[in-house]
Amino acid sequence: MIKNFIKNIYISKQISYLTKVIGSRWKGKGAILMYHRVLPDEQIKEDLDIGLAISCSNFEKQIKMLKSKYKIYSMDKFIDNLKRGKNEFILTITFDDGYKDNLLYALPILEKFEVPAIIYITTNFLKQNVDLWWYELMETIQNRSTISFNYEKQNFDFILKNQKQKFSTYNNLKKIFLNLKSDKQIELLEIITGTKKRKNYSKICLNQEEVKILDNNNLITIGSHGHNHLNFKILSNEEIQYEINKSLEVLEGLLNHKIKHFCYPYGGKNQASVREYNIIEKANFDSAVTGRVYPIKHYNPFSLPRIYVGKNICDKALLNHLSGFYNLANKFL
DSSP, X not given: OHHHHHHHHHTSHHHHXXXXXXXXXXXXXXXXXXXXXXXXXXXXXXXXXXXXXXXXXXXXXHXXXXXXXXXXXXXXXXHHHHHHTOOSOEEEEEEEEOBTHIIIIIHHXXXXXXXXXXXXXXXXXXXXXXXXXXXXXXXXXXXXXXXXXXXXXXXXXXXXXXXXXXHHHHXXXXXXXXXXXXXXXXXXXXXXXXXXXOOOOGGGBOOHHHHHHHHTSTTEEEEEOOSSOOOGGGSOHHHHHHHHHHHXXXXXXXXXXXXXXXXXXXXXXXXXXXXXXXXXXXXXXXXXXXXXXXXXXXXXXXXXXXXXXXXXXOHHHHHHXXXXXXXXXXXXX
């Protein structure tokens, strides 16, 4: 109720006008929007309230609004625009991970309005058995009233009587998972769930044939999101190089063309910084996007910021975000 109250204030005419005035200096030369999933309204609960998915109706409203007010370019054209130093404010749309609904539900809406987008594929998600720790963790939490375990000589005890406690527990445990490599993530899931049998999430991820279908669409660009969706900050140079090379081996072998754009997994300041930017630049990509937030003012294609679009963002709120207010607000958050 409080969230809805704040949201209604934020999208009111008076506040919308103020966001434009206050945020104008922080607008930058363009914006990159970060999506993950698009689901039918009646299936939105499949996202388990993690916040990665927005409804089809909401996505269509956003795309319709964006198309009417802005120039929306492919990532290739977006980068070229920045390189040439053009002052027109432009947008590009991105999707992370490689979920099946990008093809089933997002693409028809993009086609309806002739809007391009780039989908960053985590190549390990293309296999027949897919571990997604964030969904299995949340699913476990939602189905428990308590969780207690010992990990790395530390005791963890969580009471899960209501949604607030469940979300708090998820966010606390998420911080641990973000700093683990694949084998340790699986080990921790085994401890928390009490079973070595992992849930298979391949049904919600794109397969190789579906990536080919997307790649053959003139509106869609395929990019790399690494191979295992790991925090690059905790990896050695050699491990990062493996993540890059393996993803390119899979994608370029599958699609028979160069993959030019990269997306750092998670992409916040604790997951990607100067070392990681330099490694990606040397790997001959044309661009790389982060999860960080600041205005795009200069041509720096290997640490591009993005605006996150989650389930609670409506078209009016997104319009306010693009005024520059989102960049300004995140400076203080």
